Amino acid sequence: MSLRSDPAPVLSSQIHPIEQSSAPYYWGIDIGGTGIKLGLVDEQGYTVAYEKIPTREGEGAPAAMRRIADVVVEVESRLDVVGQVPHIGLGAPGPMDLDQGLLVAPPQLPSWWGFAIVESLTELLGRPISFLNDANAAAFGEFWIGTGRDSKSMILLTLGTGVGGGIIVDGELVNGVNSFGSECGHILVDPSPTARLCVWGGGRGQLEAYASASAVVDRTRERLTEGAESSLGGLLGGSNTELTAKKVYDAASEGDAVALEIVDETAKWLGIGITSLVHALDPGVVTLGGAMNFGGSGCPIGERFLSGIVEEFKSRTFENVFDGTSIAFANLGADAGYLGLAGYARKQAMKQS
Numbered sequence: 007m008s009l010r011s012d013p014a015p016v017l018s019s020q021i022h023p024i025e026q027s028s029a030p031y032y033w034g035i036d037i038g039g040t041g042i043k044l045g046l047v048d049e050q051g052y053t054v055a056y057e058k059i060p061t062r063e064g065e066g067a068p069a070a071m072r073r074i075a076d077v078v079v080e081v082e083s084r085l086d087v088v089g090q091v092p093h094i095g096l097g098a099p100g101p102m103d104l105d106q107g108l109l110v111a112p113p114q115l116p117s118w119w120g121f122a123i124v125e126s127l128t129e130l131l132g133r134p135i136s137f138l139n140d141a142n143a144a145a146f147g148e149f150w151i152g153t154g155r156d157s158k159s160m161i162l163l164t165l166g167t168g169v170g171g172g173i174i175v176d177g178e179l180v181n182g183v184n185s186f187g188s189e190c191g192h193i194l195v196d197p198s199p200t201a202r203l204c205v206w207g208g209g210r211g212q213l214e215a216y217a218s219a220s221a222v223v224d225r226t227r228e229r230l231t232e233g234a235e236s237s238l239g240g241l242l243g244g245s246n247t248e249l250t251a252k253k254v255y256d257a258a259s260e261g262d263a264v265a266l267e268i269v270d271e272t273a274k275w276l277g278i279g280i281t282s283l284v285h286a287l288d289p290g291v292v293t294l295g296g297a298m299n300f301g302g303s304g305c306p307i308g309e310r311f312l313s314g315i316v317e318e319f320k321s322r323t324f325e326n327v328f329d330g331t332s333i334a335f336a337n338l339g340a341d342a343g344y345l346g347l348a349g350y351a352r353k354q355a356m357k358q359s
Contacts, residue, residue, distance in 0.1 A: 022052035029090045032355070034347030035074060035127075036140060037098040039063065039114030042070065044077055045341070046091070047348035051151040053341075055081045067109070067118040068126060075130035093355035094135045095347030096127060097143035104185040107137050113206070136354045140343055142179050142188055144336075145172020147346030148293050152338040159289035162336065163190055163276070165296035168205050169214040175287060179350070191218070195278045216275035219251035219298040226254050226268050236264035255300045258307045266310075269300055273311050277318020284323065284331055295336035303335045 027048040036043040039061060046055040057077050061070060082088050101110040107124025109115065124137050138146070145162035154160035158177060164170035171190025173180040180187040191214035196202070201211030205220040215221055227249055230242050237257050241249040257265035280292055294312070301308035312335065320328050338345060 020053070021056060022048070022054050024054045024085050024087070027052055027054050029087065030355070031087055031091045032348040032351040033078060033091060033094040034143075034344035034349075034351070035094065035096050036143065036343035036347060037061065037070075037096070037115075038140070039099070042074060043341075043344045044074065044081075045344035045348060046081060046085070046087075047345060047352075049352070051345065051349065053345070055085060056344075057081065061115075063115050063117060067115070067121040067123060071123070071126045071130055074127065078131060092133065093351040093358075094127070094131065094133055095138065095143070095344075095349070095351035096124065096135050097138045097140045097343055097347045098123065100139050100185065100189075102137070102139060102185050104137055104139075104181055107135075110185075134354070134358070136347075136351050138179070138347060138350060139172075139181070139185070139188070141170030142172040142181065143344075143346040143350065144170075144295055144338075144342035145174060145188070145293075145346065146179060146350045147338050147342035147344075148295065148336050149174045149177075149346075150349035151345065152342060153293045153334050153336050154291045157289070157291045159287065160291040160293060161190065161280075161283050161287065161289050162293045162295055163280070165217065165219070165294060165298035167219055169218045170296070173283075173287065173289070175289070190279070190283060193279055193282055195275055195282070213275065213279040217272050217279065222251040222254055222268055222272060222298065223249050225271065226264065229264050229268070234264045237262045238265065251298050255307060258300065269307060269311050270314050272300075273314025274318050277315045278322065280315065280319050280333065281322040284319070284327060288327065290331060292331065292333045293336045294334070295338075295342060299335060303337075308335070 031046050031048050034045045042059050042061055044057045045053050047053050059073055099112040099114050103110055109118050109121045109123050111119045124135050128135050141164050148154050148162055149160050160174045162172040169191030171188045173188040192209055192212045194211050195213050196211035202215035203210050204212050204214045230239050254265045254268055258269050299308055300311040316333055
């Protein structure tokens with residue numbers, strides 16, 4: 007087992023001079039509920055242009071596609087790379103139908119449900135578009151130039167409001183027949199009839215119900231309601247927004263016993279989930295992304311969190327599997343999505359050439 011601490015060469019948000027880059031270029035367009043990230047990336051994974059525009063969900067998907075196209079055309083003209091961008095990577099939150107290029111019912115984009123997003127953007131830009139789930143896109147970014155850059159296979163878990171995931175086996179993303187592949191947050195970790203529910207209200211006993219930021223808040227609130235002594239106790243009685251995973255992290259950093267228990271319990275559940283995933287796939291590398299990392303690499307609480315995950319995994323796996331598996335924090339941060347989309351577009355363009 008290796009705990010990788012060596013940072014990958016982060017090639018993301020620092021803009022690389024276009025005159026020092028290598029064509030062709032690829033767009034990574036990462037659509038979120040509030041913002042859309044657009045990165046133009048060269049052959050080596052260096053970002054030569056980056057823009058972020060508001061999603062304006064209520065204005066509808068067609069209006070957003072036109073604004074995306076306007077940015078693409080303006081940037082390519084300004085950098086004098088027109089004709090040198092053969093493929094575009096497009097990512098969005100699910101559920102989606104990848105084969106049909108449809109947004110099915112993403113909770114963050116309610117007025118976009120059923121929208122033929124790939125067809126719309128293709129008509130505006132006239133180039134092939136590869137469409138991915140946003141978590142799979144982040145996974146491919148880490149695989150291409152991040153934590154998994156030296157690996158053939160990798161699992162990424164994204165820890166945020168929920169738990170997302172991305173799986174790459176022998177260089178290929180696992181997208182699934184129902185466009186639901188790699189949804190690691192929905193694997194079962196607790197089969198009991200009283201198991202916790204996922205943040206979206208279903209999925210009893212799934213990893214997301216125990217290891218997401220929402221789960222951290224819910225479990226902490228329950229502990230405080232039961233009368234546990236904690237510096238967080240003053241947050242009871244208000245709305246759920248007053249108690250956050252970040253505040254649990256802050257309290258843990260100050261030695262609060264309840265907060266530290268929550269950190270350790272979250273690590274345990276992740277260790278259980280990772281064991282099941284590794285036993286099914288044996289990828290060699292497991293990467294933890296997302297903002298809910300209790301400070302992440304180099305932070306005492308983050309390192310405690312990671313060590314707890316590793317120890318739980320060690321207690322449940324085989325010695326040779328433990329020795330051959332790396333578990334580490336991701337290092338591309340919020341740029342992983344658009345970088346992965348650009349990298350995946352590059353991969354698809356190479357297949358077609």
